[in-house]
Amino acid sequence: MSQFEIEFTFDGKTISAISGQSVGAALLAANQRSLRKTRFNKNKRGIFCGIGVCFDCLVVVDGVTNQRACIIEARSGMQVKTQDGSNA
Amino acid sequence: MHNVVIVGGGPAGLSAALAAAAAGAPVLLIDSNSRLGGQYWRNASDNFDNQNEQHFDLETGLLLINAVKARIEIEVWSEAQIWSATNNEGKFTLRIIHQGKEKIVNTANLILCTGAYDRTLPFPGWDIPGVMTPGGVQSLLKGHGVLAGKRVVVAGTGPFLLPVAAGVIKAGGEVVSLLEANKSRRWLTSFNVILENLTKIKEAFYYIKTISEGKVRAHFGYAVITAHAGGNGELTSVDVAKIDRNFKVKKIKNIKCDVAAIGWGFTADTSLAGSLGCRQVVAKDESVTVWVDNDQQTNIPGIFAAGEITGIGGSDLSMAEGVIAGIAAAKFVGCKVEVLKAHRKRRAKRQRFANALIKAYPVKSGWQSWLNDQTTICRCEEVSLGDLKFSVEELGATDSRTAKLFTRCGMGLCQGRICGRSVVDLVANELSVLPTDTDRISAVNRPIITPIPLGVLAQGE
């Protein structure tokens, strides 16, 4: 791994990212498009606006819900999970 | 001498900061992103190569950003989010979440440069993962070095589609289709404006060259009207319609893709200005903007505004406005400086260009005919068009605010930023009336500007 590569997990799977990338960008690069299920209809959602305005790309990061994947910078050892409705 | 406080680190805010500092006023620049540049110069950290490829004029941006960083008279707070702003008879209080804690800034002088974000229209399937905005696709490329997908459809209206399509191609992706809803010839009706702005033409040709080299043809008078998901619930194809000049559907065909980048111009974020009591007006493109005078001052003495919130007009206009706002604000706090005629002329030239663009890329109401009752309108709260219609027809809502109270439209995490504008149009259409300015303006006002954890709120003063 180069000095710029880091690793985090998404639902237990190891994902590599370049230091400075957002969690959402790294997941997309790893072909992971769905990030959460909506709370009423359980529909899949992913990145929509990409700039932190729409709050669609919500994931659970280290146990904390409602984190915008497109804005949160990926860090080594982060544990990211699909957000189910409002729940971790 | 008091500080000039500037909110927003994009083209307008950076220009204002430099102009004010050059005039002798100490500046505090508050920006919510981790790196300066706003949306327009959204740049990646130094870990990424090939950044120049993604920007037409990154040099200008880097110049301004580095100049701001170099000036000791400019203090920068990055990753600082304003959650509340109040106006107490000329004393403006900003409550900011910075590094997990709350900070309070009191000032008598403010320049608001809070920018804009992609305007989106709801349509069946727009909430499927894989449907994004052009800004989102571009941000992933410019800011994170990631191509959103391999087969990309770029659609909507406006010149912004060009750099996004060019960016995808330069990054090795395929632009399956580039669809502009309006006809190309609208552009040509303003010859003198084009001549005035030759660098913009150069810029356009730069993108067009990239696009034709990528063997992509632009289609005019077409739009994406439906998105389809595969078995895994993610985007597999879109329905593309030939549309008439009112955006009503004439013919439909299906195109396979894994990303659809769809945008319809921009929506300004005026919530901070509205919170402080600044007068807002509805512009020709029906967006809500902040009214300013010839010196970029709002109706509230001491509050200036520049950039997209005073009218969508692109980065060049934003920079010209930022310079004037910075000088005028510095003068307001006592610096001996004047806005020069040259500043105003440059702004006027760019304003003419921006006006021509707005005329060339309207969004016509026929988009509402693409929807059905199951179409999601409020993404956050999963409110459908049918729910909205029920609130009007059965529950008696006669404006978008009441419809919002009955359906929860706009009450989710994005605080109505994505759906608000569309809800105003849809409710008015249900009532067979034209949307009022009051309705449009009330849809953008948010006393809580951005969500704040209760724990942080509790600890503040």
Place this chain on the structure above:
Amino acid sequence: MKNPDAIVIGAGVVGACTALALSNAGLKVLVIDRGPIASGTTGAGEGNILVSDKEPSAELTLAIRSRNAWFELDTDIGGGFELEAKGGVVVSRSEKGVSDLKKLASLQKVNGVETIELDASALQEAEPFIARDINYGVLYPGDAQCQPMLAAAQIIRAVKKRGGSFIQGENVIKINSTSGSIVGLTTDKNTYSTPIVVNATGTWAGEVAKLANSYLPILPRRGFILVTSPAPKLVNHKVYDADYVANVASGEADLQSSAVVEGTSSGTILIGASRERVGFKNDLNIAILRQLARQVISLFPVLSNVQLLRAYRGFRPYAPDHLPVIGEDENVSGLWHAAGHEGAGIGLAPATGELITAQITGAIPFMDPAPFSPKRFKGGEYVAV
């Protein structure tokens, strides 16, 4: 509808319930509001339907009947306003608070309110996330919740289906009477004839009484509600600390606040409650938002990480003795007032409708309405009835 049997001014929850009760009694009712449905206090309401916060009194009797009436109404009109028999838990940390709570609960029990005492472990089971240093609470299974704007709208919808009408956007400028009896009213657009006018304008009831040359001392008491982003289910019931009950009855001019919190069916958490006498001032009082946040975190520490998304304010209408006004005007016969419910408007609305309809039609009311009569304000002075 130019000659309705009755006109109700005000399309908030009290006006809507009154119109429904009158319609069900066979009258043709016209509801008039100068603005949209629920655009007054109802639109800022939390949706509380409580029996827990009242001492044995006429108001408790009204509240018990009204709570049951809500569930009957829900069945009658086919629901659609998120009515939920959620239950309330009142807690206290202090010795005095606990003993006062025990006394109140036993009095309430004797008067028809179901109460269940909760010791520390029962409280933890009822509310797993409540602060661990709270050792005593009382569960009120009777407390319920609804969405007040939807309630008003669904009720007006039912009124229209039963032969009534609703007019939005007309401002009443005069209430007309001849020889001390109502003959109708005039708005900025029309004149209507009717022998019965019900003033259900809440915080503006005093102004409307003036339009009939009469008097009603109703003043506004501002309150804020915080709304969080959608959260996991962290709060199972309505939960309040015992101060809430004392707060309602107090008359102090300063800001009063105490912790009231509950989840909603949409996943957001509602946090109150504050009371200020600042007239109709519209600003956002940040100090109050902070105080409400502190208080709720003291009850539920886990809420520290939940985000505030919206805050809204409303003006509760209150009379000097903190009792609602439900009865005929002292001076003008045929003019009825159904207003001044302070923070209990939503809970008390259906029973108010029943009580006033019985008085209007001459039927036997379910309770003696005398304590709520506007005649207690004789000539501008409060006189105990």
